[in-house]
Amino acid sequence: MSKDYPIPAGFLERETEIKKSRFIARVYPVSDRDEVREHVARAHQEFPDARHVCWAYQIGRPGSAAEAAMNDDGEPSGTAGKPILNVIQHKDMGDVLVIVIRYFGGIKLGAGGLVRAYAGAAESVLSEVGREVQQTRAQALLRFDFADEQPIRHWCENNEGVVEEIGYGSQVQATISLPEAGVDDFSAFCEARKLDYRFET
Template identity: 70%
Template structure:
């Protein structure tokens, strides 16, 4: 069961300048490593001439994240990715990626200056982005026929649930994320449709 926690409401970009170096900070909501890779690829495409694209992300509940990672992208070790991740953790936000794109301005900042610049860029964009609360959801496994798939998807659309995966074999197996407060209604729907289901606790 996933508990509620704040996540970024959407994508946002903020730019700062420190001793002629440009720091372009981007924040984006992410739910998987593939989404992180897609955002990083987009940043590289948008800024092919940038000296560094440093980043950090945290997926899952703040304080007990399922996954977190960081990258200094050529900056001295510990001067970029770690300060960005520290700000993410301080902001108590989950499912979040922060990228800081740097264009070098010709003046070296030193290790302490880099830490302050990257942390400051991350702080600025995370303070500006709107937050939404990720509602608690419960995972369900459903066995159904091909004919039942469309009614299931329709119910999910109407009730804020999502079909996360579907495996097609002799019968169809679906994984569904159901808002915790809709679990009873979901069970009633499955009973009415004569679908075999179970909740993962």
């Protein structure tokens, strides 16, 4: 389903070093919990000797996410997953997972230092990753005469509409996808030409 809020445009990785500890931060676009599990499992496989693989994600619209979770993976409670999630929540981005892999460098950072380190690592990827917004789209089912096909295609070209399927019989049947913002204009166009149309719910 298309989204009308920003999501990460793709995968990005950044590495920072704090007091000899390495923090490898990764950001991914995710649409469900299964994808989160896969990415986390892959990070454990790729970095088997890392001390911690901490993460946080939120799925859904920023500010009212349908789902969010975090994991400290052995770091003191609240010093890893929560700071990562806090950074995500301040970025106005949905459907996002951040994993931070830590290699311990022998110098303890303390609770405050860990919070700053994990938040900083999350910030390093989230501030650089591209964003994309996919507008919510509507689908219309139409039946019309052959003479109406060209005007319909013309409307689509000028209004970001896409003819997804078309079939020819005694009448033409078509499925058209269009930005939700254009639904009223499309309805007016169809009614002016007396076209048989309905929107899929």
